[in-house]
Amino acid sequence: MLDTVIQQALNALQLGSYYSLIALGYCLVYGVLLLINFAHGDIFMVGAYIAFFAATFFMGQHALIPPASPISVKLVFAGFFALILTAALSFAIKKKPQAAGQKSYSYPATLAGIFIAFTAIVYVWGQDIKLDTGADKLMVFAATLPLTMVLTSVVGVFIERVAYKPLRLKGANRLYVVITALMMGIILEYGNLSLLGANRLSFPTLLPRVIFDVGEAKISITKLSAILASFLVFSLLQWIVTRTKLGMAMRAVSYDKFAVPLMGIPLDAVIVFTFFLGSSMAGLAGLLYAMNFPVLDPFMGALVGWKAFVAAVVGGIGDIRGAFVGGFLLAFLEVIVAAVFSSELRDLISFTILLGILTWKPTGLFGKPKTTKI
Amino acid sequence: MGNRITVPTALCALLLLMVGMTQVGLLGQYGVSFLCTMGIFIILSASLNLVNGYMGEFSCGHAGFMAVGAYASSIAGVFLFVPDKVFGQPWLPVSLAPWAFPLILAVGFAAAAIAGLVVAIPSFKTRGDYLAVITLAAAYIIKSAIENVEAVGGPRGFSGMGKIVQGMDAVAGIPWMLFWIFLGVVFAVWLLRRFVYSTYGKGVMAIHQDEVAAEIMSVNTNKMKLIAFMLSSGLAGLAGGLYAYQISFVNPASFTILRSTECLVMVYLGGMGSLTGSVLSAIVFAIMLEFLKPLEQLKWVAIPLLLILLMQFRPEGIMGNRELSDVFPKLKRFYRFK
Numbered sequence: 047m048l049d050t051v052i053q054q055a056l057n058a059l060q061l062g063s064y065y066s067l068i069a070l071g072y073c074l075v076y077g078v079l080l081l082i083n084f085a086h087g088d089i090f091m092v093g094a095y096i097a098f099f100a101a102t103f104f105m106g107q108h109a110l111i112p113p114a115s116p117i118s119v120k121l122v123f124a125g126f127f128a129l130i131l132t133a134a135l136s137f138a139i140k141k142k143p144q145a146a147g148q149k150s151y152s153y154p155a156t157l158a159g160i161f162i163a164f165t166a167i168v169y170v171w172g173q174d175i176k177l178d179t180g181a182d183k184l185m186v187f188a189a190t191l192p193l194t195m196v197l198t199s200v201v202g203v204f205i206e207r208v209a210y211k212p213l214r215l216k217g218a219n220r221l222y223v224v225i226t227a228l229m230m231g232i233i234l235e236y237g238n239l240s241l242l243g244a245n246r247l248s249f250p251t252l253l254p255r256v257i258f259d260v261g262e263a264k265i266s267i268t269k270l271s272a273i274l275a276s277f278l279v280f281s282l283l284q285w286i287v288t289r290t291k292l293g294m295a296m297r298a299v300s301y302d303k304f305a306v307p308l309m310g311i312p313l314d315a316v317i318v319f320t321f322f323l324g325s326s327m328a329g330l331a332g333l334l335y336a337m338n339f340p341v342l343d344p345f346m347g348a349l350v351g352w353k354a355f356v357a358a359v360v361g362g363i364g365d366i367r368g369a370f371v372g373g374f375l376l377a378f379l380e381v382i383v384a385a386v387f388s389s390e391l392r393d394l395i396s397f398t399i400l401l402g403i404l405t406w407k408p409t410g411l412f413g414k415p416k417t418t419k420i
Numbered sequence: 421m422g423n424r425i426t427v428p429t430a431l432c433a434l435l436l437l438m439v440g441m442t443q444v445g446l447l448g449q450y451g452v453s454f455l456c457t458m459g460i461f462i463i464l465s466a467s468l469n470l471v472n473g474y475m476g477e478f479s480c481g482h483a484g485f486m487a488v489g490a491y492a493s494s495i496a497g498v499f500l501f502v503p504d505k506v507f508g509q510p511w512l513p514v515s516l517a518p519w520a521f522p523l524i525l526a527v528g529f530a531a532a533a534i535a536g537l538v539v540a541i542p543s544f545k546t547r548g549d550y551l552a553v554i555t556l557a558a559a560y561i562i563k564s565a566i567e568n569v570e571a572v573g574g575p576r577g578f579s580g581m582g583k584i585v586q587g588m589d590a591v592a593g594i595p596w597m598l599f600w601i602f603l604g605v606v607f608a609v610w611l612l613r614r615f616v617y618s619t620y621g622k623g624v625m626a627i628h629q630d631e632v633a634a635e636i637m638s639v640n641t642n643k644m645k646l647i648a649f650m651l652s653s654g655l656a657g658l659a660g661g662l663y664a665y666q667i668s669f670v671n672p673a674s675f676t677i678l679r680s681t682e683c684l685v686m687v688y689l690g691g692m693g694s695l696t697g698s699v700l701s702a703i704v705f706a707i708m709l710e711f712l713k714p715l716e717q718l719k720w721v722a723i724p725l726l727l728i729l730l731m732q733f734r735p736e737g738i739m740g741n742r743e744l745s746d747v748f749p750k751l752k753r754f755y756r757f758k
Contacts, residue, residue: 082549212732221478222731224552225688228480229724232681236720348677352560359553394564397557401542404554408546 049262056260058381059374060269060338063276066373067331068354069361070283071324073369076358077300078320080220084227085205087351088234089325093198093332094249094342095238100193101250104186124166132159161196165189187252194333195326202325203318205230211314231351238344249340272334279327280370287366292319300364349393353380356400362413372411435602442595452595454710456666459601460659461702463608465686466695467655472684473692474616475648476628478552479539481559482656483679487672488535488562489657490664491572493528497665498580500524501587514587521588521600525661532657533650535562540649544642559680566672577671581664597666604662608655613695615651624648625693656683678720685727690737697739704738 068090075083209226256267287293295316299306307313335350336342357376361368376396383395403411438455441447447455464482471479498504501514512520538558543551572578588596615621623644626634635641664670682705690701712719730737745751 076549080549082552209728218731218735220548222735224478224549225684226728226731228681228684229727232678232724233721233728236717236724240717240721352556355553356557359550363549390564390568394561394568397561397564400557401538401554401561404546404550405542408542408550 052261053263054381054385055378056263056265056269058378059273060377061381062374062377063272064331064335064350064373065354065357065377066276066370067279067327067334068351069358069369069373070280070366071328072355072358073361073363073366074283074296074320074324077364077366078296078317079210079214079303080300081210081223082227082355082363083324084224084355085230085234086324086328087347087349087354088231089198089202089205089347090328090332090335090351090354091238091342091344091347092201092234093194093325093329094336094346095242095247095332096197096201096329097190097194097333097336098247098249098342100190100197101186101252104189105250125163128159128163128166131162161192165193183252183254190252191330191333195329198329198332199322199325202321202328206317206321211317231348235344235348242344247342249336249342251340252337268334268337272338275330275334276370276373279330280366283323283327283366286323292316296320353396356396359410360400360403362410365410365412368410368412431606435599438598438602439594442598452598453666454706456597456601456662457709458703458706459598459605460663460666461682461686461706462605462699463655463659463662464683465690465698465702465705466608466612467652467659468683468687469690469692469695469698470612470616470624470648470652470655472687473694473698474624474628475645476692477543477645478548479555479649479652480552480677480680480684481539481555481557482653482683483675483677484555484559484562485532485535485653485656486660486663486679487559487566487670487675489528489532489654489660490670490675491566491578491660492531492657493524493661494578494581494664494670495572496527497521497524497584498578502580502583504580514584514590517584517587518591518596521584521596525600525604525658528657528661529654530657532660533654535657536650536653537646539653540646543645543649556677556680559675559677563672563675573671575672577669577673579669581670582668585665585668597662601662601666604658608658609695609699611651612655616695628693681724685723688727688737689730691739691741692737693741694737694739694743696744697737697742701738 068086071086071089072083075081075086209230210223213223213226253267253271257264258267258270285293287296295306295311296319298309298311299313299316303313306316335346353376354373357372358369359372360375361370361372363369376399379399380392380396384392387395407413438447442452464486468479468482471477497517499510500512500520501510501517503510535558538561539551539555542554546554566572567575585596616624623634623639623641626637626639627641627644631641634644660675663674686701686705687698689705690697690699708723709719712722715722739747
């Protein structure tokens with residue numbers, strides 16, 4: 047009996063970690079821009095697909111150079127590739143003239159260079175790996191993880207630039223931005239469907255199948271990694287928002303978007319950073335989700351995204367702790383409902399609870415009511 | 421003052437013309453079903469415009485109320501007229517169907533209006549984004565509730581309405597669904613127009629401008645919201661009932677978020693706070709859907725893209741806040757809109 051309880055609790059923790067990771071992204075964007083980024087669930091889906099393509103890319107299944115060519119040729123190619131990308135990146139970062147005394151951006155450029163070189167090496171190495179050894183897979187995983195996060199956040203920032211920013215500059219009603227986000231999500235779903243077709247992709251196994259025993263209950267390393275990742279990301283985010291200058295700028299933008307540029311805070315940079323952070327977490331969630339449920343389809347983001355959104359709202363959207371707690375709360379409720387009643391009633395009950403909480407506490411569990419002025 | 425009988429006469433003539441054309445054979449099966457879809461779109465878009473356009477709230481779960489109406493009307497019809505495994509022998513002979521059909525639709529209207537309370541009551545305290553969430557959640561709740569009821573077929577769907585339409589055909593050989601949908605459209609637009617531009621209904625627009633100020637100016641905002649949400653969802657239920665009988669089959673998969681999105685697209689395409697805009701955009705949208713059919717899945721990339729572009733370049737929609745009689749003032753001779 048106790049074992050089933052522990053097993054279910056572990057399952058709930060795993061489910062909750064996905065919800066929390068996605069909910070944190072919703073929450074960040076809402077906190078800074080007061081915009082419900084309805085496309086966020088689909089960015090999670092995009093993240094899972096990017097993870098799939100990144101992993102298979104590193105496994106040498108989409109060869110840019112013929113797999114049969116000698117290793118020296120591959121290494122030269124990889125080095126060249128890394129050099130060019132790094133140079134382009136540092137050029138892009140340093141393009142603006144800097145005032146004297148301003149911090150230089152060489153640090154991120156170096157970091158990016160190392161990352162790109164690492165990516166190139168893993169790519170070259172992946173051409174020769176035999177996938178049955180655990181160390182090889184781990185290497186592929188280590189390269190897939192950052193690449194997925196970076197590429198997914200590029201998608202997120204791209205959407206912000208293309209769809210939301212022009213509206214923001216025009217000072218359009220917030221409603222229009224929300225509708226644009228909703229439409230963006232549908233475009234991502236159906237664009238993916240028409241681009242890749244309806245056949246489902248199955249995600250390769252990246253982590254070795256190690257299973258730990260917790261009493262009689264069992265937990266695999268993929269589940270454990272999801273749970274650990276969510277806690278890690280939460281503490282990192284809490285640190286960024288409360289302790290760093292960027293976090294302070296984010297809170298300032300959230301407090302008053304019009305006064306912030308007057309104070310010399312680069313509004314656009316803060317917003318891009320927010321989208322970058324939120325989407326990279328969605329990408330992480332996508333990768334972890336795809337490792338545990340290895341079947342991808344274009345609509346996988348819809349329901350998970352909505353649930354995560356419910357979690358963020360229940361916690362009080364705009365509050366990081368709220369989103370995190372809300373994700374786990376929703377997951378525990380769902381697991382309990384599925385265990386006690388039936389799994390078909392899961393969505394019904396979780397959404398009913400949302401309605402109940404919003405009727406009782408209209409700003410969520412951690413949210414504070416705003417005063418209305420006339 | 422204008423000529424009061426022009427519009428009713430024109431509508432009667434239009435109905436007679438359409439029914440006549442089907443009798444002569446000028447309007448085939450395809451044309452009838454196209455017109456029916458268009459009519460259902462008009463009801464949906466006009467009814468959502470009451471909440472999203474006139475009241476300025478953001479409701480994005482319209483499909484849920486449509487589903488309630490569709491199922492309630494279908495169950496009422498099958499219960500009364502068709503022998504069924506679950507509901508047993510029919511109470512009435514099917515030849516009475518043409519007389520009882522408005523009653524069946526009224527059941528759908530009432531059921532959807534009651535479901536609208538699910539949204540209306542939380543809307544007293546919440547507004548803006550949270551309300552959008554509530555409406556979406558309500559749509560999901562309704563959909564998954566229907567999926568879990570085995571008596572109406574669960575996820576497989578519910579049918580049997582075709583027999584009632586056939587029964588009406590046996591009484592008189594006219595395209596009944598076209599007839600009822602036409603009446604439904606006229607009823608919905610008439611009702612919305614009378615409500616929104618009545619002295620009482622001005623409260624809806626007052627809520628749009630400023631809710632707190634409206635409250636101070638003695639608008640009972642809670643009651644106003646209750647009425648607006650119930651009217652809007654009730655009319656969506658009417659559209660749902662008509663839809664169910666038109667295709668003689670309903671299943672929960674027809675009432676997903678895509679259906680709600682269609683409604684949103686139509687409202688914002690036509691212009692918030694413009695009934696004629698809604699009607700016009702529903703017609704444009706129905707024609708567009710037909711033209712985009714060869715694109716298959718890409719259709720659902722093209723339509724949201726269109727709306728995004730619309731939001732960027734003409735956020736007020738085709739008609740903006742104006743009615744047809746504001747654009748062409750001479751029309752005021754024939755009807756008064758405001």
